[in-house]
Amino acid sequence: MPRLTRWFALLAVLAVVQPFAVAHAAEQVVVSAGHVDLGPRFVDGRWTVQLRDDTGDAPTWRDLSEVVLHVNDTARTTVPDDPAYDFLGDGGSPIWVLPQVEQAGVVWPGWNTQDPDVTAAVEREVTWRLHDVRGPGRFVLFLSGNFGAPTTLFTSADATPQETGIEVGTHVHGNWVFSAPGTYLLDLEMTASTKDRAQVADRKVLRVHVGGDTDPRTAFDVAVAEPAPAPEPRAEPEPASDRTWLWVGLGGGALLVVVVVAVALRRRGEQR
Known part of the structure; x- marks a missing residue:
């Protein structure tokens, strides 16, 4: 089995310009090998997150609901016996890795912000946020460079949401790590x-199936939890103004004057 340390020689950012004359698919597809990219696009003027699939004859943008990334057992390896990688688990324990460096026989997922409409419209960067991870084990996405410690972008071991920034016009690859076989739902x-100055956002779920013992198409049947609706805004009661208290005070004072005058008149009548 390949060792994870063989994949730690490439810089994270790959400034690769790719053609964008791509088709759009509407069929369920399992991708088990080859290059794919997550990325935002403007489709009919609407900001949306899709997956660019480069594994066929022509590049194709797919809706995330229509695709499963299959992490087959070719991607299985072990955690290095190095304290720098303790965040992946105990040294020697099995993990499945879609590596930062392309490896034959496994999916090579990256992310890019190179869509022409995105580069023309967006100011500086795109924020990529992980809201939740559902699955049988731990998920980690990290970057490794030629020098220095690994940089963790996302890990299901920490509280969510988590986020990272992607500069406009860039194309990046990282190490996608899963600690157990089964289906994972990544809420992105x-x-x-x-x-x-407009704000654009799209939230989708990426399905990933790990291991070779079960049919990866079963991942399509795993229900996706809908995000909790935002609470309805409620108008807070306005505090009473100083003018309100002024009128209350004046009204109370006038009532007191009336009572005093009435008592005085009554006493005068009794004295007569």
Whole structure:
């Protein structure tokens, strides 16, 4: 089995310009090998997160609901016996890795912000947010460079949401790590500010099936939890103004004057 340390020689950011004359698919597909990218696009003017699939004859953008990434057993390896990688688990324990460096026979997922409409409209960067992870084990996405410690972008071991920034016009690959076989649901969101100060956002679930003992298409049957609706805004009661208390005070004072006058008149009548 390949060792994870063989994949730690490439820089994280790959400034690869790719053609964007791509088709759009509407069929359920399992991707088990080859290059794919997550990324935002404007489709009919609407900001949406999709998966660019480069594994066929022509590049194809797919809705995340229509695709499963299959992490087959070719991607199985072990955690290095190095304290720098303790965040992946105990040294020697099994993990499945979709590596930062392309490896034959496994999926090579990256992410890019190179869509022409995105580069033209977005101010500086896209925010990529992980809201939740459902699955049988731990999920980690990290970057490894030629020097220095690994940089963790997302880990299901920590509280969510978590986020990272992606500069506009870039193409990046990282190490996608899963600690157990089964289906994982990655609840992801990409947001940005446009140059005309509009806020755009889209939240989707990416299905990943790990291991070779079960049919990866079963991942399509795993229910996706809908995000909790935002609470309805409620108007807070306005505090009474100083003018209100002024009128209350004046009214109370006038009532007191009336009572005093009435008592005085009554006493005068009794004295007569």
